[in-house]
Amino acid sequence: MVVYCHLTPYFVTLWTRTMYAAFMLFLFVCMTATTNADHHQPCHSPNMTGFMSVMNLKGEVKAFGAFAYDSMGKKLRFRSNDSQPTNTSQGLDLLMFFDEGIMYEIDTKNQSCEKKALQCTLHPLDIPDDATFVSTINSGSASIEGEGLKLNMWKGSMADNKGHYCISVTMGCLPVNMFYFTESSSFFFSNTDVELEIKDPDLLLVPTICHDQAVEETVYSFFNEFM
Numbered sequence: 001m002v003v004y005c006h007l008t009p010y011f012v013t014l015w016t017r018t019m020y021a022a023f024m025l026f027l028f029v030c031m032t033a034t035t036n037a038d039h040h041q042p043c044h045s046p047n048m049t050g051f052m053s054v055m056n057l058k059g060e061v062k063a064f065g066a067f068a069y070d071s072m073g074k075k076l077r078f079r080s081n082d083s084q085p086t087n088t089s090q091g092l093d094l095l096m097f098f099d100e101g102i103m104y105e106i107d108t109k110n111q112s113c114e115k116k117a118l119q120c121t122l123h124p125l126d127i128p129d130d131a132t133f134v135s136t137i138n139s140g141s142a143s144i145e146g147e148g149l150k151l152n153m154w155k156g157s158m159a160d161n162k163g164h165y166c167i168s169v170t171m172g173c174l175p176v177n178m179f180y181f182t183e184s185s186s187f188f189f190s191n192t193d194v195e196l197e198i199k200d201p202d203l204l205l206v207p208t209i210c211h212d213q214a215v216e217e218t219v220y221s222f223f224n225e226f227m
């Protein structure tokens with residue numbers, strides 16, 4: 001869908017606009033569609049490797065980088081790609097254990113590691129079990145082969161009613177777009193170049209520099225890292 005371009009100013013603008021257009025459409029459908037009372041059960045995404053980008057509502061790219069996801073263990077590693085620098089995420093390296101509600105912020109250059117507790121274990125690669133099915137949409141063309149993408153959209157509320165989310169997934173349950181709207185900020189996540197395997201399982205192991213770390217602070221959720 002979205003082609004990531006090298007960071008020349010023109011392409012940054014183009015890419016941001018494309019993302020923004022996709023985002024507006026996504027938001028519109030999610031907020032206006034009447035919820036479908038079908039007996040859809042949220043699916044769970046498979047093991048994946050891919051790229052994830054994070055943008056806020058001002059159109060600023062907050063992070064872009066590679067991720068690895070273990071769907072059974074609910075483990076996610078995200079490392080920002082420093083060849084695509086953004087203001088907030090330079091050198092960002094996160095390892096998240098959603099079942100345990102723990103997140104490690106790793107700094108390999110500095111050989112340091114911070115362990116944080118997550119109050120809200122919602123995450124961008126899975127549909128929560130209590131999500132509500134919104135609808136199935138055809139992005140692009142439904143009738144021209146290879147020119148469309150059929151997506152299932154889900155929405156729900158975050159813990160303590162602190163916000164809302166909307167997630168769209170392919171028919172095979174690959175998350176494509178995720179939108180989070182909270183009182184203080186909103187984020188749009190987008191996945192590209194997804195493959196159905198964990199290419200480097202070691203990325204999902206706690207690095208030695210993080211061993212024996214005590215929880216330093218509790219944050220609301222992983223997206224505090226992108227504020």
Ligand SMILES: *[C@@H]1O[C@H](CO)[C@@H](O)[C@H](O)[C@H]1NC(C)=O
Binds near residue numbers: 072201
């Ligand atoms: C997903 O990855 C984990 C960790 O590498 C592995 O234990 C599990 O078997 C994988 N699941 C599938 C369905 O491949």
Ligand SMILES: *[C@@H]1O[C@H](CO)[C@@H](O)[C@H](O)[C@H]1NC(C)=O
Binds near residue numbers: 004065084
């Ligand atoms: C950084 O991003 C480019 C594409 O934008 C990709 O080719 C490259 O492999 C990425 N590097 C890492 C370390 O993820």
Ligand SMILES: *[C@@H]1O[C@H](CO)[C@@H](O)[C@H](O)[C@H]1NC(C)=O
Binds near residue numbers: 060061085086087
């Ligand atoms: C970084 O921040 C500066 C000042 O706030 C802004 O002008 C610039 O566009 C930002 N760059 C990126 C890549 O977001």
Ligand SMILES: *[C@@H]1O[C@H](CO)[C@@H](O)[C@H](O)[C@H]1NC(C)=O
Binds near residue numbers: 107110112113
């Ligand atoms: C190294 O880590 C410490 C503590 O985590 C941090 O305060 C400091 O800014 C880091 N230094 C560099 C060069 O990243």
